[in-house]
């Protein structure tokens with residue numbers, strides 16, 4: 001299952017973005033959320049600790065490859 005990370009720098013809209021490992025937009029300042037089968041599972045965990053959170057548009061559109 002792919003690893004997911006949370007961007008610790010909020011987006012302009014105030015939300016923290018969730019990225020899969022390998023995303024070109026994966027930031028350096030990040031938190032490892034864990035390994036999940038789907039991005040939305042990682043999002044649920046992220047929202048519990050870092051609400052509001054959202055999956056990055058690129059990671060939501062493409063299934064993770066690793």
Ligand SMILES: [Zn+2]
Pocket residue numbers: 018019020023024025026056057058059
């Ligand atoms: Zn991403």
